[in-house]
Structures are given as C-alpha cells and as structure tokens.
Amino acid sequence: MLDSNAGELLRLLSASGERLNMQAINSRLPDVQDRTGAVEALMQAGLIWHAGKGRYATLKTLGMEVGTIRMRSDGSATLYTREPDPIRIVIEKNDTGGALDRDVAIIRLLEPDLHSGGYNGRVIDILKRFRKRIAGIARKRGENWFLDPLDPKVNGNIPLDPGEEKIRQGDLIGCDIEYGRSSIKVKALSTVGSPNTPGALIDSVCIDMQLPEDFSEEVKRESDAVCISPVPHSSRKDLRDVYTLTIDPVDARDFDDAISIETLPQGGFRLGVHIADVSAYAPPNSLVDNEAMRRGTSVYLPDRVIPMIPEILSNSACSLQPDQDRLTKTVLISYNSSGKRTDFSVFSSQIRSRRRLNYTEAFAILSGNSSGDIELDKVFNQFAELNTLLDKVRENRGAVDLGASDFRTRFNDEGFPCGFERVSDDVSHRMIENFMVEANSAVAEFCKWLELDVLFRVHGDPAPEASEKLRRILSIYGFKMPGQLSPRASALSKTVKEAEGTPLYPIIRDAVLRSMQKAIYSTENSGHYGLALRNYMHFTSPIRRYPDLVVHQAITAYEEGSVPVRSETMSTLGEMCSGLERRAAGAERATTELMALLYLAGETGKVFEGVIRDKTDFGLFIRLLDVPVEGLLHVSALKKYRHFITGDLHPGSGIFVSVEKADPIERRLSLLPAEAPEDTE
Numbered sequence: 092m093l094d095s096n097a098g099e100l101l102r103l104l105s106a107s108g109e110r111l112n113m114q115a116i117n118s119r120l121p122d123v124q125d126r127t128g129a130v131e132a133l134m135q136a137g138l139i140w141h142a143g144k145g146r147y148a149t150l151k152t153l154g155m156e157v158g159t160i161r162m163r164s165d166g167s168a169t170l171y172t173r174e175p176d177p178i179r180i181v182i183e184k185n186d187t188g189g190a191l192d193r194d195v196a197i198i199r200l201l202e203p204d205l206h207s208g209g210y211n212g213r214v215i216d217i218l219k220r221f222r223k224r225i226a227g228i229a230r231k232r233g234e235n236w237f238l239d240p241l242d243p244k245v246n247g248n249i250p251l252d253p254g255e256e257k258i259r260q261g262d263l264i265g266c267d268i269e270y271g272r273s274s275i276k277v278k279a280l281s282t283v284g285s286p287n288t289p290g291a292l293i294d295s296v297c298i299d300m301q302l303p304e305d306f307s308e309e310v311k312r313e314s315d316a317v318c319i320s321p322v323p324h325s326s327r328k329d330l331r332d333v334y335t336l337t338i339d340p341v342d343a344r345d346f347d348d349a350i351s352i353e354t355l356p357q358g359g360f361r362l363g364v365h366i367a368d369v370s371a372y373a374p375p376n377s378l379v380d381n382e383a384m385r386r387g388t389s390v391y392l393p394d395r396v397i398p399m400i401p402e403i404l405s406n407s408a409c410s411l412q413p414d415q416d417r418l419t420k421t422v423l424i425s426y427n428s429s430g431k432r433t434d435f436s437v438f439s440s441q442i443r444s445r446r447r448l449n450y451t452e453a454f455a456i457l458s459g460n461s462s463g464d465i466e467l468d469k470v471f472n473q474f475a476e477l478n479t480l481l482d483k484v485r486e487n488r489g490a491v492d493l494g495a496s497d498f499r500t501r502f503n504d505e506g507f508p509c510g511f512e513r514v515s516d517d518v519s520h521r522m523i524e525n526f527m528v529e530a531n532s533a534v535a536e537f538c539k540w541l542e543l544d545v546l547f548r549v550h551g552d553p554a555p556e557a558s559e560k561l562r563r564i565l566s567i568y569g570f571k572m573p574g575q576l577s578p579r580a581s582a583l584s585k586t587v588k589e590a591e592g593t594p595l596y597p598i599i600r601d602a603v604l605r606s607m608q609k610a611i612y613s614t615e616n617s618g619h620y621g622l623a624l625r626n627y628m629h630f631t632s633p634i635r636r637y638p639d640l641v642v643h644q645a646i647t648a649y650e651e652g653s654v655p656v657r658s659e660t661m662s663t664l665g666e667m668c669s670g671l672e673r674r675a676a677g678a679e680r681a682t683t684e685l686m687a688l689l690y691l692a693g694e695t696g697k698v699f700e701g702v703i704r705d706k707t708d709f710g711l712f713i714r715l716l717d718v719p720v721e722g723l724l725h726v727s728a729l730k731k732y733r734h735f736i737t738g739d740l741h742p743g744s745g746i747f748v749s750v751e752k753a754d755p756i757e758r759r760l761s762l763l764p765a766e767a768p769e770d771t772e
Contacts, residue, residue, distance in 0.1 A: 096123045140215070180212040347409070348366050411444050419439070491581070698749045701713040701721075721760070
C-alpha cells in the first residue's frame with residue numbers, strides 16, 4: 092500500500108505526463124516529507140521508471156507496462172498487463188532479458204502485434220522474481236555440471252554448482268537459483284530421487300511452483316494450543332439438537348461443511364449450511380492466520396495434499412466429524428415452494444453432526460434406495476426436492492453449466508499410476524454445489540449490506556474478441572454459438588450440453604472455459620458472470636481457501652463489535668489470493684499430466700481412443716479420452732500407417748491411436764494410428 096508521500100508524487104507525474112528530476116520534484120512538492128522514499132516506493136511498485144538524465148515518469152508516459160511474464164516452451168513469452176484494462180504483449184525470445192516464467196517485469200512497448208491485437212515488447216527490468224528454487228536433471232559434461240530443468244518453460248544447460256551434494260549423472264535434483272543480470276546459475280540443494288518415480292516427479296513440480304513445505308514448529312505449537320482453547324465467542328447459537336450431516340468424497344478427512352433442512356408451515360424449506368468456523372482457531376494476525384495467508388489455498392496433488400492450515404486443525408479440531416461438538420458459522424436460508432429465496436440469516440453457531448456420508452452413499456439415497464434409517468431418508472427427500480427447485484432457478488437465472496472434466500489418478504500397490512477415473516458430476520455432487528452456491532451468495536449479500544471489509548468472488552463478462560475467437564473455434568468442430576458479441580452464460584451452457592456424450596465434449600468445454608475471464612478475488616462486488624449472480628463470494632471452505640477464512644473473521648469481528656487489524660490491505664490480499672489460486676491450479680494440472688505420461692510410458696503399443704484437437708503441417712494433436720493428456724501423431728506416422736485410417740482427418744474427428752513413446756521428463760507423448768479394438772466395434 093502506498094503512503095501519502097508516494098501517492099502525491101504519483102498524482103503529480105500522472106497528471107502532468109512530464110519527466111521530472113529530483114530538483115523539479117522537490118520544487119513541485121515542497122510539503123512532501125520523504126520525496127526520495129516516495130520515488131523508491133513507486134519504482135518498486137512498478138508505477139514509475141527511469142526516464143534518463145536522473146528523471147522519472149509514469150510507465151504510460153514512457154511507453155512501458157508492467158505485468159507477469161508467462162514463458163512459452165520455445166523461449167518466447169507473453170505478458171498481460173494489470174487490470175482494469177489488460178493488454179496482451181508478445182515478447183520474442185531475444186527480448187526476454189533473462190526473465191523466467193511468472194516473474195514480474197517492466198516492458199517497453201514496441202510495435203503493435205496485428206495477429207493478437209496487442210503489442211510486441213521488450214523486457215527492460217525485472218521487478219520481482221517468482222522462483223527461488225528449480226528442479227531438473229543433473230548432467231555432467233567434462234568437468235562441468237549443468238541442470239536441465241523439468242519445467243519445459245525454462246531453457247536447459249544451466250550452469251550447476253554441486254556444492255556439498257553427492258549428485259550423480261541423471262539424478263533429479265532441487266536447486267537454489269542465483270540470479271545474474273541476464274542469466275542464471277544454480278546450486279544443488281538436495282537430491283529428489285529417480286526421475287522415473289511418481290513421488291520424485293511430483294516433488295519436482297512442488298519445487299518449481301515454490302509450493303510450501305511443512306509448517307514451522309511455532310505454527311504447530313500455536314495450533315496445538317488453540318485446539319484446546321479456541322478463541323471465545325460470546326454470542327454463539329447452540330444448534331447441537333439440529334439434525335445435520337456431511338457429504339464428502341470417500342477419502343476425505345477434512346469436513347468443512349454440514350447441511351440441515353426443515354419444511355416450513357407455509358410451504359417451502361429452510362436450508363441450513365453450517366461451515367467450520369476456522370476463525371475461532373485462526374484470528375487475524377495469529378501465526379496460523381499469517382501462514383494460511385502465505386499459502387492462500389490447500390493444493391490437491393495426485394498423491395498428496397499440501398494443506399493451508401495444520402492438520403490438527405483441518406482434520407481434527409475444525410473438521411465437522413460425526414458425534415463431535417464443533418464450532419461453525421451458519422447460514423439459514425428460507426425458500427418458498429418455487430425455490431425462491433425469501434429470507435436468510437448468518438451467525439456463529441455450534442453443531443453436532445449426526446451422520447457422515449460419502450457421495451456414493453448420498454447418490455444411492457437420492458436415486459431412491461433406502462438407507463435403512465427413516466429419519467435420514469426423510470431428510471434426503473427434502474434435500475432432493477429443494478435441489479430440484481434450485482436447479483430450475485439456476486437454469487432460469489442463466490448460469491453457465493460446464494459439468495466436470497477433472498480426472499483422479501489411481502495408483503497401484505507399488506505407488507505407480509495405473510489408470511484414471513473422471514471426477515463424478517452426479518446429482519449428489521450437484522446438490523452440494525447448489526447448496527454451497529446459495530450460502531455463498533447469501534453471505535455476499537450480508538457482507539455487502541454491512542459493508543464488511545472482505546473479498547468477493549467476481550467473474551467478468553467475456554471480452555468481445557474472446558467470444559469471437561470462441562465462435563470461430565466452435566465452427567471448426569461443427570458447433571454454433573448465438574450471434575451476440577458477449578453471449579449470456581446460458582448460451583455457453585447450451586453449447587457445452589450439445590457436446591455431452593460425444594468425444595468432443597472435453598475440447599468444447601475447454602474452449603468455452605478459455606473464452607471466459609478468470610474469476611478472481613476483489614474488494615469490488617462486481618458480480619459473477621458464470622453463476623449469473625450480482626452478489627457472490629467464497630465462504631464455505633475456510634479450511635482450504637484463505638478468502639473464506641477472511642469472511643469468517645469479518646463476521647466474527649462484526650458480532651463482537653470490533654474490526655480486524657491486518658498486515659495487508661484487502662485489495663492486496665485479493666491479488667495475492669488470486670495468484671496463489673492460479674499457482675495451485677497450475678501445480679495440479681502439471682502433476683496430473685506427469686502421472687499420465689508416466690502411466691503411458693509403461694503402456695507402449697496399447698490402443699486408446701482419442702479425438703483430433705488440431706491439425707498442422709507436421710501432424711495431428713490428439714486428446715485422449717480416458718487419460719488426461721494429449722500427444723502428437725506425426726505426419727510421417729500418418730503416411731506409414733495410412734491403412735489404419737478411415738474417413739477424413741479433421742479437428743473433431745474420433746481416432747484410435749497407440750502409444751509409441753511417452754516421456755515425462757520431456758513432457759512428450761508420441762502416438763501412432765491404430766486399429767479399433769475388437770470390443771469397440
């Protein structure tokens with residue numbers, strides 16, 4: 092956050108558009124105390140820059156921009172400038188100035204890039220380095236060691252100092268990075284293991300993405316102590332007699348949401364959503380809170396979870412385990428017989444969950460099978476009826492519905508990936524999603540009314556150029572989209588539904604998803620395009636998302652008549668949490684892809700069904716249907732094995748392929764045309 096001195100200087104330079112030296116700044120701002128400090132603060136924030144001859148000016152005046160670098164595998168990069176009007180800048184390989192993926196850099200704009208509608212640019216300076224560590228394969232050439240990073244966005248042959256580590260040729264190692272002006276070198280930190288093992292490959296992504304390691308002893312001690320004596324709350328309502336239950340994945344250990352329901356005398360329902368009150372164990376500026384803020388979110392990788400808060404809290408004290416008294420934040424929402432919300436209340440509470448169900452059990456009951464428990468069956472009948480009403484309300488509202496496309500990795504007894512299964516999108520999952528969306532929306536409205544200092548979850552309308560690009564992509568696959576420049580979310584849902592049950596579904600879904608802006612955390616309650624809601628925030632998962640914990644802390648402070656004191660402004664927190672969420676999603680994608688390639692490395696010659704995503708001069712890019720990865724079918728293989736091909740080959744065509752070679756180290760999958768297995772014909 093800029094102080095008043097820096098703010099005054101920024102206003103001066105922005106309004107005048109001039110290049111001013113310190114003498115001119117001193118004469119223009121005689122009442123500003125620390126003008127040198129103000130210049131340094133604005134430089135560090137990337138708001139002003141050197142203009143030559145000891146002068147300073149805003150980036151706009153100098154034809155510069157600032158943003159986060161996203162490297163490509165060919166050594167070039169793109170950069171999107173900061174909100175509210177982001178510009179896409181293309182940076183050629185020789186103009187990256189030693190920047191690495193996710194570095195924050197100052198860019199000088201060059202000529203407009205006619206292809207993308209943005210600009211070409213050159214890195215002038217790097218404000219903030221993202222990476223401190225990097226993982227890769229140790230290589231020795233003569234007497235010198237080098238590192239070949241596993242991250243395909245970082246060039247190889249980085250000079251390596253083995254230090255005291257006894258490394259061997261071909262070891263997968265973690266290294267500290269030593270930055271030079273326009274180059275880097277690395278020093279060995281630890282040996283991760285064999286690059287052909289799942290754990291080592293996932294460890295390498297954790298290193299590359301700078302994911303946090305174990306909690307400090309100080310944080311663990313505070314967690315142990317607060318489990319015994321959570322922060323007291325004077326007005327917590329006792330709901331332990333209310334019939335509440337949890338529904339989670341079969342292997343879940345942290346249960347942060349419970350639900351209850353009752354019918355209303357005048358018709359309709361009252362839904363109760365009860366969320367673990369982590370704020371009672373992690374008040375603002377506590378050690379646990381500061382560590383949760385630093386992590387931002389739990390990270391779910393194929394073989395592990397990197398939690399946001401210590402497990403003694405996430406899996407024990409805060410987890411809504413059955414037959415245990417637990418502290419919660421409750422949202423009670425009343426609906427009429429049409430599913431329209433008529434009233435709601437938000438307050439701190441205490442519950443005692445009666446049952447813990449997994450999604451498979453919940454799905455069975457929702458499908459009409461008796462649980463053998465009369466009371467549970469009655470409650471589920473009410474849940475099902477309300478869920479049907481909410482489905483209709485959501486559809487009428489025009490919310491986007493993209494279904495699910497995530498995969499879960501299966502491991503064999505030796506710990507190696509042995510297959511993949513799609514994450515279910517059945518009625519039990521959708522019911523819980525509906526109930527959580529309802530709670531999040533109600534709490535957002537509650538916080539807006541009270542003007543609480545919180546973070547909203549906002550999702551902007553698609554940009555016209557992105558919608559036009561989507562329209563072109565869909566036409567390639569034989570799909571149409573309504574003609575508006577910015578279609579309603581319901582129109583996108585309709586397009587995705589048309590692809591359901593076809594091999595094209597994952598491609599169409601991904602194309603629609605990429606056409607939309609990314610949802611972010613913001614202090615501005617500007618609405619959520621995808622859900623078609625004016626008020627929305629994340630409230631229902633404070634065990635694994637920091638913005639949810641912030642909301643809980645704000646509600647606690649409101650009930651106690653106080654105001655949370657934080658080390659960061661809420662707008663800064665929004666940017667931090669949005670970035671940490673993107674980091675977690677990137678790590679989850681990368682590790683799943685590595686497990687897919689490692690699995691396929693042992694399946695050479697096996698036939699898989701796929702769909703052609705793209706066609707180029709050098710071959711076809713094939714998306715496999717049952718494994719979350721795509722590979723290249725080279726044009727030379729097409730010619731050699733042409734007898735396996737039937738029909739035209741164009742984007743959207745189904746095709747059978749066999750694995751020629753899968754290499755997790757190179758992140759490459761080579762495919763060959765194949766004959767359809769007999770059982771598919």
